[in-house]
Amino acid sequence: MESGAIPEDSITASSFTGVWHEPYRGRLNGVAGQAAWVSKYDTIGEWLQVDLGEMKRVTGTIIQGRYVADEWVFPGSAGRHIPVTNLLNNPVYARYVRFLPQTWHGRMSMRAEIVGCDTTAVVPTCPYLLGMESGAIPDGSITASSFYGAGSEPYLARLYGVAGGGAWVAEHPHTIGEWLEVFPGSADRNTPVINLLNNEVDARYVRFVVQSWHTMVSMRVEIVGCNTTICSDPLGMESGAIPDDSITASSFHSADLVPYNGRLNGVAGGGAWMAISNTIGQWLQVDLGEMKRVTGTIIQGRRNTEQRVTSYKLQYSTDRITWTTCAGSDGSEMDFAGNVDRSTPVTNLLNNPADARYVRFLPQTWNHVMSMRAEIVGCNTTAVLPCLYLLGMESGAIPDGSITASSVGGLNYVPYRGRLNGVAPGGAWAPLIYSIGQWLQVFAGNVDRNTPVTNLLNNPVDARYVRFLPQTWHHVMAMRVEIVGCNTSLPSVDSLQFSQSVRICLGWNPVPYLMAASLHLRSMMLDMSLTAGG
The missing domain is CATH 2.60.120.260 (Galactose-binding domain-like)
Structure with a gap:
């Protein structure tokens, strides 16, 4: 053109x-x-x-x-x-x-x-047969919603197969919804098999749950991913990069409280967006102008009066027609924590970042009236580098004590033998019992004495006293720490004082402080428990 x-x-x-x-x-x-x-x-x-x-x-x-x-x-x-x-x-x-x-x-x-x-x-880059016909994919890696009976099992669904009845046949062969699934595991003892997730996840623990095996349950593994802190830039509400007409709402109260006054730290007009009615179903919507990787949000109350949103849901869309509501780990719609005062920004990072052009805030509870200012954090989708780095099983960056299992088959089959390309005695992890449900789990903890490791609570707590209980350690039990949170009553993000009650939460923007406000574990502190009371 x-x-x-x-x-x-x-x-x-x-x-x-x-x-x-x-x-x-x-x-x-x-x-x-x-x-x-x-x-x-x-x-x-x-x-x-x-x-x-x-x-x-x-x-x-x-x-x-x-x-x-x-x-x-x-x-x-x-x-x-x-x-x-x-x-x-x-x-x-x-x-x-x-x-x-x-x-x-x-x-x-x-x-x-x-x-x-x-x-x-457009050259075909992946034209290889993966093993159904050849048998490289073992029988146990081929499953189905059901099968008709002997002679129609899932593993008979191999291309050009003639065994048994010559095909997989569902128990209800004329019903939509029946399925055949293939998940390739290892085809031999040495060749690594890579399985990339359709939907990337942010996680600290990874567990391999064995479903089928050849001769014995034995495995060596690596985990592929990257650091999750590389995509957390403000996307343009506060800076004005997002134009006024890209910020809309279900309604607004008056000319001073229009949607585009709902910018983080904004002071124009009435100092916030305010809905015309205080009813669930009102929303503030932001058009990012193009597809972005959205990793979180920041919200504030109204600038000049104690009006604020205290909880909200978040939706995103690529086309303004189909909307997805952010969900928790149990699959239910998630309520994000809102503001405790009118000034202090509250940051909520998404468990699962989303690629979207449109983001919608749906207030669920509020103080006095429904008023808010907001920012969206993330990055350009083109700036999201491939998340395909080896995370430390093969290299040893993940220490032995961070690799656990449901059971162990003997001294030569301990969990840390399950490293990719490992050749130490036993050559793999193996469980005590060969049964479905056995698992190998990896927790990527500290790998040296200086690099801080941050652990954020899934459920923030209100507490005055915080206790660290080391569970494993390297050489001796030694540690340096910080606690991340905010005052429950004062809009401050200073270091926490033990002489007052604090909320261990994400009630502020952690990005600039992430390295400073971390759990500093001297040596290789692999795991710990955190209890709080007050």
Whole structure:
């Protein structure tokens, strides 16, 4: 589009206003004519269409507003000049691409580009047979929702298989919902098998639960991942990078309490967004302008009066149509802790970061009236480096004492023998009993005497006294510590004083202080218990 490789007559539209507003004026960064395609009618259903000339792999789009006037399509563009890129979650093969504006500023005007590549340039990078036909995937790695009987078991579902009945057959073969599942484990004793998670998780403990095995339950493992603290930048509420018209709400009380006054540390107008009615179901919504990795939120109360949200739910979306509510570990919708005063920011980090363009705050409880200021933290999705680092089983960075198991088959099969490519006596971890449910667990603790390790409580507690009870240690029991939390009554983020009651919580932004406000464990302190009372 921008380069002109797509000819003018390949760019068409449902309508256009007149001369100088033709469809081919809608090229990214175009300045010819009136420097945009402008539809004749400002109604939903109008479209701009591009013929790519042949089948292409389409991976995303870029749009802009009109060059010579404040007219643009949103929530695509945030202004008339700034290009906004949207990458498709699932790339498609197509010759024709059509843009259908849903909302706009001024007039329905736009300039656009389409990104992708030739279909011939998409080289299959993973065309290998993984072992169903060859038998490299063992029988025990093939499971199903049910099977009809002897001769129709899941492992008979191998390509070109002739054993038994020659296929897997479900117990209810005409019922939608039956399934066949293959999870490749090891095919021999030496070749590592890598299984990447469909949905990455943030975790401290990882447990391998054995389901099937060859001869004996024995294994050596590694865990693949990365540090979770690399994606925690403010995304533009406080700085103003998110424009006013990208901040909307279900309602607002008055001209001084409009949605865009709900910026973190904002002092404009009435110093917050306030809903017109104090009822559950009200929301404050932020359009991030493009897909971002969202890792948490920060909220505040109203600047000049004791009005604040004390708990809220969080939703996110890629298209403003389908919304997902953040859930807890049990799968139920999660209520995030809100403010205890009008000024102190409260940070809540997501257990499972989300890729989203739209974020919605839904207050659940509040003090006096529903008022809030907010920020969203995360990073550009393009800045999320592949999270594929070996975390320390093979290298030894994870110490022996951090590797535990349900049982041990003998001195040569202790849990720490279960390191990837390990060759120490026994050569693997093996349990005492070969039964489904045996497990190997890895807890990545301290690996040296200087690097701080931070452990945040799943459920914050109110306490005056905090006690550390070492459970394992390296050489001798020695440690240096800090406690992370906030005062239960005063809006302060200073170091905690033992002479007053404190709340061990995330009632402040931990990111700048993460290294300072950590549990400093001298030597390799592998595990500990924390009890609190008061």
